[in-house]
Amino acid sequence: MRYIYLLIILSLFSCNNERTLLLPEIENADITEVLDVSPAYIFYDESQPDSTLLNRKNLIITTNWLVNVDKRLTLQQAIPHIKFLQDKKRNAEMHKNEDAKNYFTCHDTSIGNLGFLEFTDVVFxxxxxxxxxxxxxxxxxxxxxxxxxxxxxxxxxxxxxxxxxxxxxxxxxxxxxxxxxxxxxxxxxxxxxxxxxxxxxxxxxxxxxxxxxxxxxxxxxxxxxxxxxxxxx
Known part of the structure; x- marks a missing residue:
């Protein structure tokens, strides 16, 4: 039930628009739980010039960030948005939390639930x-x-x-x-x-x-x- 609930959350986008985000699949993730989080969504959207749509409205600098990227996007499409989010946190001057990390959200097929891949220190x-x-x-x-x-x-x-x-x-x-x-x-x-x-x-x-x-x-x-x-x- 918890997994179904989370998937429903990931499929919703504000402003009365409903969008589906297909999470990348992973097996046997090392990280299966992250607390104190804020989500960001990078949707696959063919109506946009670069086929992507970023929603970052609910991000809080001091929290761990869960970056949900649609698995259909190419790196060329997704990386600029990911770098934008990284720079936003790295360049924060107020209320900065050095312990807050960034994770990609995935569907862990081995447990039928969410798994996470940390990328805090990655430089693209x-x-x-x-x-x-x-x-x-x-x-x-x-x-x-x-x-x-x-x-x-x-x-x-x-x-x-x-x-x-x-x-x-x-x-x-x-x-x-x-x-x-x-x-x-x-x-x-x-x-x-x-x-x-x-x-x-x-x-x-x-x-x-x-x-x-x-x-x-x-x-x-x-x-x-x-x-x-x-x-x-």
Whole structure:
């Protein structure tokens, strides 16, 4: 009953307009309850120039923010609104609460209820030229990339996600299910650890983005860290 009630809340929008917001789905969320919250909604709305509509009327700076993003939106559509909300909280001068966090609201299919993915410290960087990534971060040579041993300890490893099922690491194009195996290979050689930087295609749906983030988060460990900067290309 509680879940049904929450879904009804998420489908309503003020000013006598009723809108449906389709939450991204997630499995086995690490966070299933957040207290002292304010909601924001980023709707999918084809009548708008960018197909999005943001409702932030009820946000209170001192609370935890639940950002509800329609899973049908692309990153190109959703990220500018998300960055706007982040800046609003980060730049607040009065009544600021350093402990207040930001979460994406999801439907956790494993429990049939809401789950949450924190993104408080994430910094989104847009319009990245993906063909300059290896040069910019002084990646090893192509020959070394093809043989995993080319990576050295504490390497920064770009993971480039082209769609919801495929990613690129070095010169390898792999399916998402192979990610754990590749990271295991790297940590066997780089015993000090590796640092991941995530690159996302701007045309990825928000659903795909959430699925990828959940996958990568589940693989982080003492040997695998993830950069707070996320790059949209």
């Amino acid at each position: 960087k847009e319009k990245i030229k993906i063909d300059t990534v290896y040069h910019k971060y002084n990646m090893p040579t192509e020959e070394n990339l093809k043989r995993i041993g080319g990576f050295h300890a504490s390497s920064t490893i770009p993971l480039i996600f082209k769609d919801g099922n495929h990613f690129k690491i070095g010169e390898q194009n792999l399916i998402i299910d192979e990610l754990k195996n590749e990271l295991d290979k790297l940590t066997e050689i780089n015993f000090i650890g590796i640092h991941l930087q995530l690159y996302f295609n701007k045309n990825l749906s928000f659903q795909d983005y959430i699925s990828i983030k959940r996958k990568v988060n589940s693989l982080t460990s003492d040997l695998i860290s993830m950069d707070f900067n996320e790059f949209i290309y």
